[in-house]
Amino acid sequence: MTSNSNAVPGLFPGKIVVFLLAVGLMVIFVSSVFYRLQNPSRTVVRQEAPAGGKSMKALAKMGNMGQIRDLMQALQKNPEDLPTLMSLASVFMEMGAWDRAALFLQDALNVEPTNKDALNFYGICLYQKKDYAKSAEVFSQLLELDPDNPMAHYNLGVMQKYFLDKPDEGMENFRRAKALAPQDPRLTKLVNEELEATHGSAK
Structure with missing residues (x-):
């Protein structure tokens, strides 16, 4: 990426x-x-590549x-x-x-x-295609359907902070993501780092 x-x-x-x-x-x-x-007949069996193959x-x-x-x-x-x-x-x-x-x-x-x-995967693809505004729009649509989706809040926050010149809205989505997934240590760590980078301490 x-x-x-x-x-x-x-x-x-x-x-x-x-x-x-x-x-x-x-x-x-x-x-x-x-x-x-x-399609049970399509189950893939892994094979080692033969020497020189x-x-x-x-x-x-x-x-x-x-x-x-x-x-x-x-x-x-x-x-x-x-x-x-x-x-x-x-x-x-x-x-x-x-x-x-x-x-x-x-x-x-x-x-x-x-x-x-x-919607989630489309937002990811748009990010990879560097269509950040459209990606943020898709993540926003996802949050309209699923407002308690912490990953969607986090990803939207990334778009807003780093690509759309909306740092305040991005930080709000980071906080929302943290609040929705307090038991997720990975997400909490990432959000805390974002908050510390902006404010000097996690809130």
Whole structure:
């Protein structure tokens, strides 16, 4: 992930990676499990690359291509199948193909505009595409549906503080995130660091 010139050196990039990557991995795992439950014959068995053969990275990419092919075939039969659209988005997010993932998430939101997972992942993709204003808008839409979502508050706060010149609103979202997840040590640590950087002490 690339950082923005307005980001605090050594502070912002690692923080956003923690939350966005965690969310991305979560959706990939959940979608993968769901898809395999629906298609038990597609369970993947890991194999070691033979000596002198393809690298593990190449094999993993081949596996993604096979999954994408299967999912695209399923989508041709039912273009508005939400689980298939979400699974395709997850695979492309895993590959770092944010443009492609965003397209399938847009399709998913056309099918179900209030789908919270789709909004969350779309916001992440937009961030990766450096469309920070739109990303903040999507996280705001998510909070309208789920006002007690601490990760959405945190991510919106990041957009506001580092990219949209709205530090006060960003700090308010950081505080809200902390209040909503007091038992989450990772989130609490990140928010405290933001508050300390701005005010000198966590509040």
